[in-house]
Amino acid sequence: MTSPNNLINVDARLVAANTKFGFNLFNTLSKQQPNKNIFISPTSVALALSMAYNGVSGETKQEMTKALELTKMSPKAINAANHNLQKSLQKDDPKVQVSIANALLVRQGFSLKPEFLQINQQYYQANLTEIDFESPQEALSIINNWVSEKTHGKIDKIVTKINPNTLLFLINAIYFKGNWETPFDQSKTANKTFYLTDSSSKQHPMMSQMGSYRCYETETFQAVSLPYGKKGALSMYIFLPNSNTNLATFSQQLTPENWNKWMQEFRVKSGMIEIPRFKMEYEVQLKDTLIALGMAEFFGGLKTDFSPMTDSQVAVESVKHKTFVEVNEEGTEAAAVTVIEMTRSMPAFEMNVNRPFFCAIRDNTTGTILFMGIIVDP
Structure with missing residues (x-):
């Protein structure tokens, strides 16, 4: 490349x-x-x-x-x-x-x-x-x-x-x-409804413009490429799941194979876009x-x-x-x-039993101590 x-x-x-x-x-x-x-x-x-x-x-x-x-x-x-x-x-x-x-x-x-x-x-x-x-x-x-x-x-x-x-x-x-290659007109930014994943909504500043864009549409989503700078070497790609599906379902399609395939499918179309300022x-x-x-x-x-x-x-x-x-x-x-x-690199726990010690044998179900003792000379 x-x-x-x-x-x-x-x-x-x-x-x-x-x-x-x-x-x-x-x-x-x-x-x-x-x-x-x-x-x-x-x-x-x-x-x-x-x-x-x-x-x-x-x-x-x-x-x-x-x-x-x-x-x-x-x-x-x-x-x-x-x-x-x-x-x-x-x-x-x-x-x-x-x-x-x-x-x-x-x-x-x-x-x-x-x-x-x-x-x-x-x-x-x-x-x-x-x-x-x-x-x-x-x-x-x-x-x-x-x-x-x-x-x-x-x-x-x-x-x-x-x-x-x-x-x-x-x-x-x-x-x-x-x-942006084509900046958004600030005077056209307005508070509009943005729908959240829990089916609630809020008012949020939405930027809008009309023009020609590299786009791609399927039965499950719309996508647009918004280029930066004079040469368009970098773009922001926005994928919008259709209203009859959701982001979680779309995410299941989000694989490297699909991504590479989608990148080949964008075509220039005239239209209008509206995206949130965030x-x-x-x-x-x-x-x-x-x-x-x-x-x-x-x-x-x-x-x-x-x-x-x-x-x-x-x-x-x-x-x-x-x-x-x-x-x-x-x-x-x-x-x-x-x-x-x-x-x-520290051991999470290190114990070297090399001197006199106490020990016990306990039934952990009932708490009964069956044996206990001190070992001074093993």
Whole structure:
């Protein structure tokens, strides 16, 4: 796949993998959070996990390869493709801005292996910054200031506390701002009825315009592509389930195969569109979602093999994702941050019975203690 702006070759296998992973992630979240606003950046999550992917081995790597839909690519090809993708996404259009940043923020004195560092710096421009985590307020300020700067202030906080065992944050940030190719006339925006999933309704500002649009209609939905900027390299695609169905039913059709097929079916038609003006923030912990996608080993604590990353015993504490989006008459502004927090790998419970101890045998149904004793010399 070649970008017309800068002729950077982007590996189509990575685009296909990211599309599959993105829909898997989105559909799993939709099931976990029914009837809730959801707004994610699959690209941000995939890039953050790709950085971590360079630090895992064994079964963990196999699970991540499958969950990220990367089975057809070698690690070297994945990194090279991600590098080209990030460069290609930077659009040569004064009315469209896309910026991507990655970082490795580590506790002072914590050592990462040179190859892991070199790969993430070369392919993801993820510069290493040592931070004094013993001064938590200062550390939080450094981390969140980085996030705020990279998202142009749209996400000003992602980390709220420094765990005493935290060793490393792998962070991706994406910022997007695009003006519509054809802006909406503010004077035509008016409060109109918006129907909610529980059959109730509310009055909400609706933007409207007439023109020619790339559209697609089926028996179950209507869709429109609203381009940004002068070159239309980026668009917002809006899919509206028909009134005789609903979003949950439509979501069942939302597969990579259908998506790719639908993208080929859009045709230019004249007409009128009316869409809501909206602004929202979304935040989610992705641990349970990623485990549901097959990445249990990634969160496996002592079992997880992070030997390509460090000689220390480390574990994934959390994967946090936060987004912002505002859609108005001028266009769209959106931002996303994904943070993977790594901590010292501590056993959940460790007990070494190597000195005198008390023991009892209890019937847990009745509470009867059948035996008890002290063992001083086994």
